[in-house]
Amino acid sequence: MDANHSTLISALRNGDPRALARAISTVENRATGWSDLLKAVFQHTGKARVIGLTGAPGAGKSTLVDQLAKLYRKQDQTVGIIAVDPTSPYTGGAILGDRIRMQDHFADPGIYIRSMATRGSLGGLARTTADVATVLDASGRDVILIETVGVGQDEVDIVRLADITVVILVPGMGDDVQTIKAGIMEIADIFVINKSDREGAERVEREIRALQSLAMRHDGWTPPIVKTVASEGEGIQELATAITQYESFLQKENRALKKSVENWQERLIDMLRDAMLQRARAQMSDGNLSRLAAEVAEHKRDPYTVVEEIAGGKP
Ligand SMILES: Nc1nc2c(ncn2[C@@H]2O[C@H](COP(=O)(O)OP(=O)(O)OP(=O)(O)O)[C@@H](O)[C@H]2O)c(=O)[nH]1
Ligand SMILES: [Mg+2]
Numbered sequence: 026m027d028a029n030h031s032t033l034i035s036a037l038r039n040g041d042p043r044a045l046a047r048a049i050s051t052v053e054n055r056a057t058g059w060s061d062l063l064k065a066v067f068q069h070t071g072k073a074r075v076i077g078l079t080g081a082p083g084a085g086k087s088t089l090v091d092q093l094a095k096l097y098r099k100q101d102q103t104v105g106i107i108a109v110d111p112t113s114p115y116t117g118g119a120i121l122g123d124r125i126r127m128q129d130h131f132a133d134p135g136i137y138i139r140s141m142a143t144r145g146s147l148g149g150l151a152r153t154t155a156d157v158a159t160v161l162d163a164s165g166r167d168v169i170l171i172e173t174v175g176v177g178q179d180e181v182d183i184v185r186l187a188d189i190t191v192v193i194l195v196p197g198m199g200d201d202v203q204t205i206k207a208g209i210m211e212i213a214d215i216f217v218i219n220k221s222d223r224e225g226a227e228r229v230e231r232e233i234r235a236l237q238s239l240a241m242r243h244d245g246w247t248p249p250i251v252k253t254v255a256s257e258g259e260g261i262q263e264l265a266t267a268i269t270q271y272e273s274f275l276q277k278e279n280r281a282l283k284k285s286v287e288n289w290q291e292r293l294i295d296m297l298r299d300a301m302l303q304r305a306r307a308q309m310s311d312g313n314l315s316r317l318a319a320e321v322a323e324h325k326r327d328p329y330t331v332v333e334e335i336a337g338g339k340p
Contacts (some may be wrong), residue, residue: 030058034065038166039129039338040103042134045164048306049139052156064158072325073105073162075170076268077184085219086172088255096265097168098135105161106138109154109173109183110330137166151182153293154327158186172268182210182295185288188281189271191264193217210236213248215267221252223259246274 033051036044048066052059076093077084087108094104139161141154154171161169173183184190192213218229230250237247249267253260275281309317320326332338 030061030065034062038069040165041138045137045160048160050163051156052160053141055152063159066160070159070162073158073169074272075158075169075171075187076163076187076189076191077173077187078191078193079173079184080217080219082174084170084193084195085255086174086193087217089217089253090170090172092255092258092261093170093265094136094168096261098133101166103135104137104163104167105106105158105166106136106246107154107157107161107171108138108140109150109171119156124333128148137161137164140278142212148300149295151186152292154183155186155292181212182291184331185291188212188275189268191217191268193214193219193222194229194231196223214246214271215264217260217264218250218252218339219238219255222254222257226252229257244280246271260288301336309335 033044033048037048048057051062078090080086090108091108094106096102097104132172139157141150143158154173158169158171171183171187190212192210192215196218216233218226218233220226224233230252233250242248249270251260251264251267253264275284315330317326321328321331
């Protein structure tokens with residue numbers, strides 16, 4: 026590691042926001058030294074509470090994240106926010122909204138907000154988000170809030186890296202419980218029914234309860250349901266309490282460690298897949314690949330043997 030890098034790391038660990046921004050960019054863009062940086066800071070991580078918040082577009086995730094951040098700041102905790110932008114064309118508006126809200130915290134270095142683009146994410150979205158969270162953790166942020174739109178596997182993978190997953194539902198709007206992806210329902214540690222000022226909040230609650238009665242979680246935790254009106258700050262304290270209660274639950278019987286082992290099992294496989302693919306690609310020039318593809322297309326060679334040869338043997 027060069028001197029520049031160690032300076033960056035010590036500034037980062039001292040909570041310097043400029044160092045933080047630079048370190049995150051390095052990791053996000055996979056710029057020179059990104060993996061050395063992560064290697065060097067990893068030992069300093071694992072202290073932050075990572076909270077993932079997911080829900081349909083427009084459910085009020087950003088508003089809720091904003092309110093939670095304010096509450097944690099009142100408790101003198103430092104906050105890092107990662108907003109993972111949805112791929113939908115509505116993002117433009119959402120990003121603008123986020124920017125406007127960010128002004129509230131503009132003068133407060135205790136809140137650091139990073140928006141991440143889904144497109145052009147070099148290392149895979151879930152992987153990059155995890156790495157950015159690691160950098161925030163290393164910088165000494167007490168709480169890391171990750172906002173994602175709960176639409177696909179990517180989001181499920183992202184929330185998997187969180188210690189606590191909050192799934193946000195809203196009454197009406199056609200995104201009732203049934204239409205929310207089953208995968209997302211299963212990962213909820215806490216349910217929030219936001220926009221409870223609207224009609225139908227009770228119905229959503231009944232639907233969640235009905236689903237919960239069908240399948241119990243293997244750890245015995247029943248995710249609580251918190252009703253909020255994020256835009257008015259209502260129910261935020263209750264949400265924070267629910268988060269604390271789940272944290273205490275995790276502390277018992279080594280559950281936090283068990284959960285972390287499970288998460289790392291998934292993440293290590295992801296990382297291995299990336300690393301091996303990169304190695305294979307490095308060994309194989311583009312020309313090589315198209316030559317092999319041509320040979321397979323012309324049935325001169327079978328693809329199974331080709332892949333085995335590149336991977337260095339039978340699996
Ligand atoms: N009536 C009502 N409106 C709310 C509530 N919470 C948020 N909103 C409004 O809902 C709109 C969307 O809120 P956001 O926080 O941007 O929602 P989001 O889930 O982050 O949206 P995306 O990031 O685009 O998916 C905004 O106009 C908010 O002011 C609430 O509890 N009640
Ligand atoms: Mg948002």
